[in-house]
Amino acid sequence: MIWNKEAECMSDHDREILQLKRLKEVVKNAYENVPYYRKRLDGMNIKPDDINTLKDIEKLPFTTKDDLRDSYPFEMFAVPRKEIVEVHTSSGTTGKPTVSGYTRGDIEIWSEVMARGLSMAGVTDDDIIQNTHGYGLFTGGFGVHYGAQKIGATVIPISTGQTKRQIEIMQDFGTTVVIFTPSYGLYLAEELEEEGINTKELNFKAIGFGAEMWTEEMRQKIEKRFNAPAYNIYGLTEIIGPGVGLECSEQDGLHIFEDHFYPEIIDSETLEILPEGEKGELVLTTLTREGTPLIRFRTKDITKLKRGECGCGRNLVKMDSITGRTDDMMKIRGVSVFPSQIEKALLRIDELEPHYQIIVTRPHLMDEVEVRVEASEDLFSDEIKELVGIKRKIENYIHSEIGLRVKVTLVEPKTLPRSEGKAVRVIDKREL
Amino acid sequence: MKIKQLSIFLENRKGRMKKALDVLENGGMNIRALSIADTSDFGILRLIVPEPDKTKKLLEDNSFIVKIGEVIAVRMPDKPGGLGVILGILDENNINLEYLYAFVEEKDEMAIVLLHPENIEAGIRALESDGAKVVSAEEIYGL
Ligand SMILES: [Zn+2]
Numbered sequence: 075m076i077w078n079k080e081a082e083c084m085s086d087h088d089r090e091i092l093q094l095k096r097l098k099e100v101v102k103n104a105y106e107n108v109p110y111y112r113k114r115l116d117g118m119n120i121k122p123d124d125i126n127t128l129k130d131i132e133k134l135p136f137t138t139k140d141d142l143r144d145s146y147p148f149e150m151f152a153v154p155r156k157e158i159v160e161v162h163t164s165s166g167t168t169g170k171p172t173v174s175g176y177t178r179g180d181i182e183i184w185s186e187v188m189a190r191g192l193s194m195a196g197v198t199d200d201d202i203i204q205n206t207h208g209y210g211l212f213t214g215g216f217g218v219h220y221g222a223q224k225i226g227a228t229v230i231p232i233s234t235g236q237t238k239r240q241i242e243i244m245q246d247f248g249t250t251v252v253i254f255t256p257s258y259g260l261y262l263a264e265e266l267e268e269e270g271i272n273t274k275e276l277n278f279k280a281i282g283f284g285a286e287m288w289t290e291e292m293r294q295k296i297e298k299r300f301n302a303p304a305y306n307i308y309g310l311t312e313i314i315g316p317g318v319g320l321e322c323s324e325q326d327g328l329h330i331f332e333d334h335f336y337p338e339i340i341d342s343e344t345l346e347i348l349p350e351g352e353k354g355e356l357v358l359t360t361l362t363r364e365g366t367p368l369i370r371f372r373t374k375d376i377t378k379l380k381r382g383e384c385g386c387g388r389n390l391v392k393m394d395s396i397t398g399r400t401d402d403m404m405k406i407r408g409v410s411v412f413p414s415q416i417e418k419a420l421l422r423i424d425e426l427e428p429h430y431q432i433i434v435t436r437p438h439l440m441d442e443v444e445v446r447v448e449a450s451e452d453l454f455s456d457e458i459k460e461l462v463g464i465k466r467k468i469e470n471y472i473h474s475e476i477g478l479r480v481k482v483t484l485v486e487p488k489t490l491p492r493s494e495g496k497a498v499r500v501i502d503k504r505e506l
Numbered sequence: 507m508k509i510k511q512l513s514i515f516l517e518n519r520k521g522r523m524k525k526a527l528d529v530l531e532n533g534g535m536n537i538r539a540l541s542i543a544d545t546s547d548f549g550i551l552r553l554i555v556p557e558p559d560k561t562k563k564l565l566e567d568n569s570f571i572v573k574i575g576e577v578i579a580v581r582m583p584d585k586p587g588g589l590g591v592i593l594g595i596l597d598e599n600n601i602n603l604e605y606l607y608a609f610v611e612e613k614d615e616m617a618i619v620l621l622h623p624e625n626i627e628a629g630i631r632a633l634e635s636d637g638a639k640v641v642s643a644e645e646i647y648g649l
Pocket residue numbers: 322323324329384385386387388
């Protein structure tokens with residue numbers, strides 16, 4: 075079902091008119107109400123009136139996460155603090171967190187875009203949705219919550235963890251839709267299997283996946299284990315949280331809600347805008363946010379955009395699921411490597427559990443990569459030569475994916491750390 | 507006669523073999539014979555136990571990967587070159603041996619060799635028809 079036909083099926087022409095009108099408003103709002111933007115624009119000799127076409131966005135400066143950290147906590151607010159009804163922050167694992175402030179209007183936008191996105195996955199007011207995203211400063215929990223409530227579905231706000239309880243509730247309440255991060259989803263699947271529960275009997279209708287990167291191969295594993303289609307959810311706290319883009323029934327990219335978030339793709343080194351279809355860093359401008367409007371925010375997420383009417387009937391641009399982040403890119407012996415490439419290679423082997431860890435070291439002047447993978451009963455053989463053969467096969471798959479030789483180590487099951495939030499896949503022990 | 511053998515995946519980390527053996531000891535499981543095959547990265551612990559299915563379950567409950575396979579047990583002739591005689595039989599019958607290990611039964615001071623040829627059935631036929639003493643599972647478990 076299309077939640078908001080007018081917005082989601084709008085012609086390119088009408089959309090551009092709307093976007094330009096909103097872009098002018100957001101620049102004016104930021105310039106007049108956020109000292110940071112006034113200073114930046116004045117410094118570049120740009121006035122809001124200089125924005126006359128969508129292409130004029132290129133005149134505007136980029137906003138980075140560091141800029142937001144420097145404005146900690148409330149300096150990016152474009153409204154008096156008393157108009158902010160909710161705040162969220164990014165995790166702050168690397169320094170001060172960034173703060174996003176929501177007015178009532180912003181919460182309404184958030185509910186609207188998530189309602190559109192969950193509708194893409196087929197969620198209706200008949201559904202019972204088990205939301206395992208954390209409720210708290212992290213935006214995952216609330217974003218899904220607001221969208222599902224807007225649709226009128228029954229929300230189980232269970233949050234992450236308490237896996238036994240999750241499973242009990244799934245069975246007792248008759249959950250039809252589950253929302254999780256890929257790594258928590260895999261953990262849940264293991265626990266279900268351990269308790270001897272057949273997911274076919276649970277009758278899930280859809281799975282919503284967010285907050286972490288995942289590959290197509292990972293989706294297939296999850297779909298098989300939960301016996302339901304899985305849809306990608308994309309968002310980031312600075313922009314609004316989940317709801318920037320979601321996947322439709324075509325499962326071939328995420329529709330970005332361009333009437334609220336204006337996407338660009340840039341080369342993260344030269345900062346040049348890349349032509350449609352080329353891979354680069356996603357940059358987003360909030361067209362309607364009142365609390366913390368952001369201009370050309372650099373997401374550090376790597377993707378590409380494609381236009382054209384989608385099989386689902388929507389006319390919103392689609393982005394590929396995120397294949398890397400400019401900051402998890404590892405430079406190994408001078409070659410750029412993303413953890414997702416290694417995951418892709420691992421998932422080519424059916425018997426393999428998709429639990430892995432990448433350890434990068436520099437014992438002598440050369441970088442070495444060890445990929446630790448959990449062995450499984452299906453993969454184990456009583457013969458050394460077969461196990462060595464499997465190890466080689468994995469090493470070869472990784473080699474063909476990244477162009478470098480790595481060492482694969484098979485480890486015992488359940489020995490790699492499981493996450494109930496975002497998985498830590500890379501341990502870089504080099505002192506760079 | 508085929509004897510059930512447990513094969514356990516061990517990651518090459520200190521104390522993993524001890525952990526497996528501790529699990530068996532704490533569970534009150536006996537071990538008749540044991541061998542370990544390892545590479546620099548991982549190892550395979552092979553065990554002959556009187557209660558293979560129960561032992562497998564116990565190890566699995568403790569997160570070990572376990573497979574049950576089969577081996578042949580043969581009583582070693584009590585004379586010099588006894589093992590050579592057995593290997594000679596397999597060789598003459600063109601049967602490839604993947605690995606073997608042996609243990610000594612204390613009560614009768616008797617040596618038993620456990621063999622894992624590529625083709626178990628053919629191995630048993632050859633050994634029996636050429637006069638080797640193939641030992642039954644009951645006999646091994648009862649030792
Ligand atoms: Zn679509």
